[in-house]
Amino acid sequence: MPLPRTRRLAALGAGLLVGVSTITTAGGVARAADLSLAVDLTAATHPISAYVYGMNFAEEALAKELRLPVRRWGGNATTRYNYLLDTTNRASDWFFENIPGNTPDPTKLPDGSESDQFVDQDVRTGTDSILTLPLIGWAPKAREKACGFSVATYGPQQSTDQWAPDCGNGVRPDGTQITGNDPHDTSVEIGPEYIKGWLGHLAGRYGDAAHGGVAFYNLDNEPDIWFSTHRDVAPVGATYDEMRDRTYAIAGAVKAADPAAKTLGPVGWGWSSLTLSGYDQQTCSKTGCWSNPPDRAAHGGVGFAEWYLAQMRAYEQAHGVRILDYFDNHWYPQGSGVTSGDPGDAATQALRLRQTRTLWDPTYTDESWINQPVNLIPRMRQMVAANYPGTKIAITEYNFGALGSLNGALTQADVLGILGREGADLATLWAPPSSADPGAYAFRMYLNYDGNGGRFGDVSVSSTSTDQGRLAVYGARRSSDGALTLMVVNKTGTDLTAPLTVTGALPGRTGQVYRYSGADLASIVRAPDVTFDQNGALTSTFPANSISELVVPDAVAPGAPGAATAGRPSRTGVTLSWSPASDNVGIAGYDVWQRYGDTVVKVGSTTSTRFAVTGLTPGRQYTFWVRGRDAAGNVGPPSRPVRVTTPR
Template sequence: DMSNRAADYFFQNISAANATPGPESDEFVDQDRRTGTKTLMTMPLIGWTPNNIDRACAFSIAKYGPQQQVEQWNPDCGNGVRTDGTRITGNDPRDTSLAIGPAFVQAWIEHMIGKYGTAATGGVLFYNLDNEPMLWSDTHRDVHLEPLSYDELRDRTIEYAAAIKEADPSAQTLGPAEWGWTGYFWSALDWEEGGDWWNHPQDRLAHGNIPLVEWYLQQLRAYEQQTGTRLLDYLDLHIYPQGSGIFSANAGDNNTQALRLRSTRQLWDPTYVDESWINEPVQLIPRMKEWVADNYPGTKLAIGEYSWGAMGHISGALAQADVLGIFGREGMDLATLWGPPEATQPGAFAFRMYLNYDGAGSTFGETSVRASSADQEKLAIYAAQRSSDDSLTLMIINKSTTSLTSTVSITGLTEAAPAQVYRYSAANLSAIAPQPEQAVSPTGFSALFPPSSITLVVIPAEGLELPEKLYLPMTRR
């Protein structure tokens, strides 16, 4: 049971120290099943998998000469960059890897079906169509040196996704799992030439000057129209905020923390100009919706990787709580956080505020109710009705460093009833604290929200007649 660490660590094979006999991927699925988590398994499209040679290295110093960096525990393992700074090319991929095709993927899925059943009967449901393929020529240059093109992405997607659907027609696929902004619009072949490549992107221009994601959706829609088989269930894109210091384990200084909290607007706000090299509105979720509506209706939305960083700091918790609220309000179907927080970190409490705020399994609602703030950047609000008892749940996030008093107006409340209140804040990073009940009138209530705080208000169902509701399922990950 072997994995290759690619550019993350010297393109080296590392064997797994499994606790039980069998593939490491089975341990992954077993753990998910113990915690009631849906598994998202990545299937390789790149055409290679690690061989069984432990500590095999793609760029042997004995074979390819001196290199800039050497792995400290394996002095024959280099980083693939010569001492003069040029990259080594022409290496033999078979030093570390075996060539594979769709049959490899099918055999893997058949193994999982044999152990867990099909997706329809409780087995593995989600399959990623590889990971960030436009970066292969950098992250996996030992086996895929050539930059990926529009056509190769389409061809590999069709070849391998068809194999997945043949092995388990009930499985759900996600793609293209692109890394970020440039990967949404251009291919690796476009930016290969460097310079001001965006002014004359060779690959995109050869495909009608259509942005990559739109062209990708068009091609897969055409395949379904020709064959009757849908190969792509979710449009999957990754997003990491590009502003300086945001995506980091460190909270950063006050300016960085404020930028982290502002930058969540790139997920939805057409008026927010991204404060990074992107320097234009990202508005990712509305953009994804538009791409799907125009090019492949019926495709669901996924953000397969994201992180606003600082999971060990209150600013990371506030950003994470804000992001979860945005996902629900905007109708994101699936999202997975890269690098989950430790159980005691503030970032974990952001999830608990939605999924287990009282320690007894009580949750935020799953049927979205329209909610808006006069200043969403400072005091964000999200609302949903809970099906188990019809209570109205409000998540109110004070992203500022000062206390804010606000009137919360509610339409459709015909009777006054006291609300339960729970809060997580910088005042106590180790627990979600129950608060005194909040008096509520038929028109709402007024309350003070402490600085850097997440407040959950639970209004009982009596007297609620809420308009403009949208069911938005929440999946535990």
């Protein structure tokens, strides 16, 4: 049956090591007889959203280095936050305490709050911000410490804050939970006007979303488990109707205050959030009613997320305003030990790498209490298509663990490749790595592989492996210069040699190779270049436990522009025009050439399809033609020429 995520309770499950058939060469390199990689540049493509490379609370130096696209201010502590007082309630994470923020000058609040400081960093690094807004209806009542379960008021408890011994965990010594406490011990009621006030403050400080201000707002954080995390103010699980009504009120307030801002909801904690309300999760955990949850039964047997999406669509149809932009659900793999910071034993590390399949693989039965295919991103897309088309997909918290280890880095690199390939629209890693952690290098491989801003492509291309579980491959073209980038993750402890074929281009092209592996955990290494044969193929060895990126410059030249034509020439000049050239990526510009007698010169360049030639001599005949040029420097064939004679 469903259990809380592994951050709170260990889920059931065991990892199994799977044997594979390989051929070992004289150099000790394993070449699997069935292992090969293939890229098809003629197949359908789709954009990769830059927002899939986001993090929660990333440190400034790393965010600046990576040019981090988006950063989230989230977690349990943000559900109850008072921006006017810069005070948050830490909920079950820390004894249900109100704790004032570290603002430099409380007399200037709300200016300078911790939420302002968060956005300030993002402004400095050019990162879009996601702030979390409360739907729960409560916020800290004063800028001072207060306890949800005071020992003096509610009696002895199993655990108390060592620095504030009157603050307990709300559990009596006999293990029963304290109930009937007063929410006003810590909190005060808030609603839509509070949201409008906060967004007004943010717009005054940073501009609105359309003018560089805060771009995204989470509609709370994991409201389906408030009954656990915030039970001092929300002891009963949120129902279908409650979530709809609260979303209508708060998301409606967001759109009224800042119409261009994007909202993300319902921000469920994980697998159970897709089908069960908070009320059903709480009720069935006590009664075992998983086969017929009462709240779902009262709503036609429709799973919670699908019902929620349909209700958001109904709001737009009734009011003409979209109040939900992203369908957001968190994901923490439930396999035993996977989300731990400790990489664990060999079986756990192998399981961690397999659990990335929960994001996309309909044939993978999750090795945990879930015990069925998750297929998360396609599943979320199917829910959207059926219930609220046009809604984007977000995972604003996920973590596959062990980011301080090479195993965690390999897993994270695999996850980032999957997010792009499967068409997620936004994702932010929870508990991001420090700059020196191997997990940070997984992000560098996509966002700064060469230390000079080199990035993985932004247009996904068809890339397949005969065994994604051993040697995963992700491919993308970079729209800025047409380069093909291929990310290959060797998830095994053995060097693997495999053929790589590219359909559609690359004959004889040379590619750069950048690699992160156990050979050097402190840097990405430039490995020897590789060269494709005239069939667009090569055979390459990928070291054990490594992430390799192949970067192949665009080799496809533009087509010829349409025939150049000339306007009426003057004695010293003429204006030429032509129809655009085609290119596999895009035309960067045109070079205009001139011949007079035996002299050929380039007379200029332009990004348009018109060019005014000057400095001609009266009474002479000239020939002009145009060649297209792409961002990689490839130059196409000349247009059909045009002859011009200047009048005397």
